[in-house]
Amino acid sequence: MSTRFAQVFWGLLLVILDFKINRIDILPDFLGYILVAIGCSGLASISRHFSTASTLSWILVAFAFVGYALRGSASTVFGILNLAVDCAMMWFLLGGVMELAVARQRTDLSERASNRRIAYVVVMCLATLAGLVAQGSRDAAVVMVVVLVICILPLLFLILHLIHRAKHELTTDHAA
Numbered sequence: 001m002s003t004r005f006a007q008v009f010w011g012l013l014l015v016i017l018d019f020k021i022n023r024i025d026i027l028p029d030f031l032g033y034i035l036v037a038i039g040c041s042g043l044a045s046i047s048r049h050f051s052t053a054s055t056l057s058w059i060l061v062a063f064a065f066v067g068y069a070l071r072g073s074a075s076t077v078f079g080i081l082n083l084a085v086d087c088a089m090m091w092f093l094l095g096g097v098m099e100l101a102v103a104r105q106r107t108d109l110s111e112r113a114s115n116r117r118i119a120y121v122v123v124m125c126l127a128t129l130a131g132l133v134a135q136g137s138r139d140a141a142v143v144m145v146v147v148l149v150i151c152i153l154p155l156l157f158l159i160l161h162l163i164h165r166a167k168h169e170l171t172t173d174h175a176a
Helices: 002-016 029-042 048-069 073-103 107-134 138-170
Strands: none
Touching: 002 029, 002 138, 029 048, 029 073, 048 073, 073 107, 073 138, 107 138
């Protein structure tokens, strides 16, 4: 179980990191989503939420490839669909952490997972809205983007920290 949480952790980190050389992402998101899908699949026996998160991660793998080919208004619509699936994946992933935490009598970790999944969906939706506003008003969008980046980075760090804690505090097979 510990190994599966490690896969989820490293997968999410790969998705978060965005290093580009000549507009080519050297850490493509699809690799991260594959790790998340494999990790969640291995945790599926603990909670059906992990199984759903795994399925959604595989969909995000496919979306990552499709996203490379899209341009213009099609990419905007696709981006919103991608956001919905990404938010759902995170919702179910953290829902699985919540169930495991409750089963291990760690309501503190369950509450943190609950708060972080709500915050993730809200902040990601606001970031998408800021992107849409940016197309119409540069000045308003700049302010919104700065504020959202200040919110997104700590939130992503807190989610990764929670996954790391789940790996160490909720698993019984630390050597696995």
